[in-house]
Amino acid sequence: MIALNSHFVLIDLHSSWHSANQIPISIPTFLQNSHSVSKFSSSFCRTGRARKGIASSKSSSPSFPSPEIRRPTSDRLFLGNGLLTNQSNSSSILDSDFASTSSQSDATAELEVFVELLPSRMRKQLSSHDEFRELIEVVLDLGRNPIARFPSGDWAISEELVKHEDLSHAISKVGDFSDDNRSGMDRSLHRISAIRNRKMQIIGLTCRVGRSVSGSAEIIRDLVEGGGSILVIGPPGVGKTTLIREIARMLADDHKKRVVIVDTSNEIGGDGDVPHAGIGSARRMQVPNVHMQHTVMIEAVENHMPETIIIDEIGTELEALAASTIAQRGVQLVGTAHGITIDNIIKNPSLQILVGGIESVTLGDEEARKRKVQKTILERKGPPTFTCAVEMISKTECRVHHRLDTTVDAILAGKTPLFEIRNVETYANPSVGPSQNLGKSLHERLHSKDDNIIADSDPDMEVSQVKTYANHSMGPSPNHEKSLHERSHSKDDNIIADDDADMEDAIHLPRQSKSRPVSKKSSPVRVYSYKILESDLLQVAQVLGLENEIDVTDDIEAADAILASSDEMKQNPWIRSVAKFHHLPVFVIKSNTMAQMVKAIRMIIKIDSDSITKKPRKTPDIVIEGDAPKRKPSLEEIDALEEVRLAIEYIVIPGGEPVELLPRRSDIVARQLELVESYQLAAEYSSSEPNPRLQILPLRLKSKNLKEPKSSSKSATGEGTGIYRLPLLPE
Numbered sequence: 088m089i090a091l092n093s094h095f096v097l098i099d100l101h102s103s104w105h106s107a108n109q110i111p112i113s114i115p116t117f118l119q120n121s122h123s124v125s126k127f128s129s130s131f132c133r134t135g136r137a138r139k140g141i142a143s144s145k146s147s148s149p150s151f152p153s154p155e156i157r158r159p160t161s162d163r164l165f166l167g168n169g170l171l172t173n174q175s176n177s178s179s180i181l182d183s184d185f186a187s188t189s190s191q192s193d194a195t196a197e198l199e200v201f202v203e204l205l206p207s208r209m210r211k212q213l214s215s216h217d218e219f220r221e222l223i224e225v226v227l228d229l230g231r232n233p234i235a236r237f238p239s240g241d242w243a244i245s246e247e248l249v250k251h252e253d254l255s256h257a258i259s260k261v262g263d264f265s266d267d268n269r270s271g272m273d274r275s276l277h278r279i280s281a282i283r284n285r286k287m288q289i290i291g292l293t294c295r296v297g298r299s300v301s302g303s304a305e306i307i308r309d310l311v312e313g314g315g316s317i318l319v320i321g322p323p324g325v326g327k328t329t330l331i332r333e334i335a336r337m338l339a340d341d342h343k344k345r346v347v348i349v350d351t352s353n354e355i356g357g358d359g360d361v362p363h364a365g366i367g368s369a370r371r372m373q374v375p376n377v378h379m380q381h382t383v384m385i386e387a388v389e390n391h392m393p394e395t396i397i398i399d400e401i402g403t404e405l406e407a408l409a410a411s412t413i414a415q416r417g418v419q420l421v422g423t424a425h426g427i428t429i430d431n432i433i434k435n436p437s438l439q440i441l442v443g444g445i446e447s448v449t450l451g452d453e454e455a456r457k458r459k460v461q462k463t464i465l466e467r468k469g470p471p472t473f474t475c476a477v478e479m480i481s482k483t484e485c486r487v488h489h490r491l492d493t494t495v496d497a498i499l500a501g502k503t504p505l506f507e508i509r510n511v512e513t514y515a516n517p518s519v520g521p522s523q524n525l526g527k528s529l530h531e532r533l534h535s536k537d538d539n540i541i542a543d544s545d546p547d548m549e550v551s552q553v554k555t556y557a558n559h560s561m562g563p564s565p566n567h568e569k570s571l572h573e574r575s576h577s578k579d580d581n582i583i584a585d586d587d588a589d590m591e592d593a594i595h596l597p598r599q600s601k602s603r604p605v606s607k608k609s610s611p612v613r614v615y616s617y618k619i620l621e622s623d624l625l626q627v628a629q630v631l632g633l634e635n636e637i638d639v640t641d642d643i644e645a646a647d648a649i650l651a652s653s654d655e656m657k658q659n660p661w662i663r664s665v666a667k668f669h670h671l672p673v674f675v676i677k678s679n680t681m682a683q684m685v686k687a688i689r690m691i692i693k694i695d696s697d698s699i700t701k702k703p704r705k706t707p708d709i710v711i712e713g714d715a716p717k718r719k720p721s722l723e724e725i726d727a728l729e730e731v732r733l734a735i736e737y738i739v740i741p742g743g744e745p746v747e748l749l750p751r752r753s754d755i756v757a758r759q760l761e762l763v764e765s766y767q768l769a770a771e772y773s774s775s776e777p778n779p780r781l782q783i784l785p786l787r788l789k790s791k792n793l794k795e796p797k798s799s800s801k802s803a804t805g806e807g808t809g810i811y812r813l814p815l816l817p818e
């Protein structure tokens with residue numbers, strides 16, 4: 088067994104038996120020329136995951152195994168170019184003409200069934216095309232040239248025009264057309280769509296090659312495993328069905344979930360009553376006619392106790408409503424909708440409900456002025472049906488919106504939503520890095536000359552991160568790796584087995600470098616923050632005199648660390664996946680107070696690491712300790728400390744003005760002073776009768792005093808204690 092990138096299709100060379108429709112095959116088109124494929128092209132591999140392939144019961148092929156016949160998989164060899172050959176059956180299942188021009192090894196089981204639709208003269212032409220294996224569709228329109236659609240564009244298969252007999256031949260190979268004019272080939276994933284004339288006779292066919300692409304869902308594995316509902320948006324033909332088919336398999340087989348597919352056009356599970364092996368052990372419900380999709384969706388929830396429902400093409404209001412009902416019942420929903428972006432869904436009145444519904448709200452004059460918006464604005468009505476959304480840009484690239492609600496809110500407010508761009512190379516090519524968009528990969532950064540911090544002073548971490556990174560790019564999650572490992576005892580697997588632990592260590596920096604919580608790649612250190620205002624952070628940095636040391640970025644790929652509140656972390660566990668994906672440490676503050684931000688900033692730029700709480704090994708976050716008093720404070724003390732906090736956060740820091748506090752008991756004044764100093768601010772103590780009081784000054788304590796804040800009220804004055812006047816801060 089060789090540990091491979093998850094896109095690789097694996098072959099079973101040992102003698103276990105698989106059912107005939109579990110032939111290991113896949114055509115990851117996007118990988119055929121990739122570095123990874125060529126790297127492993129000479130390897131024969133095996134895995135229990137091996138599957139795919141089809142056996143058409145309509146196939147007249149003598150050599151193609153019928154579903155009932157079981158045969159050892161040992162004669163199925165996976166070639167380096169990603170294609171399947173059948174060693175034991177050297178005669179082609181295609182007719183002899185075709186076989187003579189198309190090498191046996193170039194044929195795939197899926198395509199073999201597909202080309203049976205075409206008259207032999209067309210098969211011959213088609214098979215000679217360089218991109219034959221990547222064929223997407225064949226279009227047969229009466230009286231026109233037959234057209235083949237490839238990723239590179241359309242191509243006329245023959246000069247001979249399509250005749251009635253050609254259409255009849257194709258129709259004879261497929262099942263009945265349903266009321267959406269779609270049909271399929273038994274136990275295959277191919278989709279045949281008809282165009283009819285006014286007499287309802289078929290005069291055109293669009294024949295799409297369906298294939299299950301193992302590994303195609305790796306790009307969003309973290310979302311799938313996260314358990315949230317996922318909306319996949321994309322234009323026709325971008326690969327949505329292929330993606331959700333693989334998601335269904337992944338959840339059912341790898342995660343042992345009860346998955347039910349509502350398969351309106353039999354596109355996910357293929358035609359025929361026995362579903363295609365591409366869906367793994369997911370169950371499939373067929374839909375008698377397209378108008379019943381929504382009822383079957385509800386029936387699926389009510390009758391079959393699913394944990395996940397997979398649904399292709401949510402297109403009508405009733406379907407959108409059914410989806411929202413399912414989501415409310417706590418079932419994970421993975422669905423697709425046509426569109427380019429979420430904006431298209433928002434603007435589609437039938438589908439709006441998927442994003443929570445939209446309403447227009449008229450604000451009062453004052454509120455409109457305060458918000459600096461028009462009087463009538465659009466707002467989201469309720470929670471969206473889906474937790475997150477994936478906009479498919481192509482078969483290899485997508486935009487991930489981790490929180491659909493915030494994306495929709497941003498769009499409605501006229502802002503650009505935050506999203507993450509992912510592409511297949513991220514997972515496919517270890518030498519490329521976490522994302523193609525990353526100008527410099529982590530690997531490069533770790534080895535670059537200017538990266539002295541890691542390379543020179545923290546060799547352990549360097550090794551750990553490089554190793555983690557290399558493994559991470561192999562794609563599969565820890566669970567998956569475990570199962571692979573269990574199935575195999577090859578040396579290569581050892582690396583993978585350690586993967587997750589190493590990743591955590593790399594992120595859990597205190598273990599390796601107490602004084603270097605962030606692998607600083609840039610100067611200033613760039614922080615990506617979740618739900619913590621950029622202006623607050625920068626303001627605090629300025630107060631600390633560290634404005635040149637730290638910056639806030641909204642480009643996660645350019646970030647050196649993530650800062651989030653613990654509430655946000657609880658509500659959005661996916662932040663950890665994002666951190667893991669980008670190899671970033673996560674600093675967690677317990678509340679969004681400036682005092683916590685002060686501590687976080689100092690830790691991030693390594694002024695101190697005293698406040699780090701080591702969490703259990705499983706949690707890679709670096710938690711910033713709060714200022715919670717050791718004993719229960721009195722009400723008066725709470726009131727006094729709150730007075731300090733409000734004074735600092737609303738007047739002293741933003742306005743640069745001193746604030747005189749109320750007279751208090753001296754022990755309480757001492758606590759107030761501690762709090763003032765934790766903001767790195769100075770205060771003046773006045774012992775007026777009957778009680779002393781403090782005046783907080785817009786003066787910064789000198790950095791040499793940062794480590795040792797004094798609690799003695801005697802040193803409260805700025806005189807001689809090494810303080811600087813605060814800069815006047817922008818509003």
Ligand SMILES: Nc1ncnc2c1ncn2[C@@H]1O[C@H](COP(=O)(O)OP(=O)(O)OP(=O)(O)O)[C@@H](O)[C@H]1O
Binds near residue numbers: 115116300
């Ligand atoms: N990752 C992939 N690698 C290789 N081929 C793919 C991949 N994803 C999809 N395809 C191929 O692209 C074609 C279109 O895919 P698919 O039917 O999944 O698209 P779709 O977005 O669901 O289209 P529609 O919206 O029209 O139903 C098919 O021939 C499929 O085999």
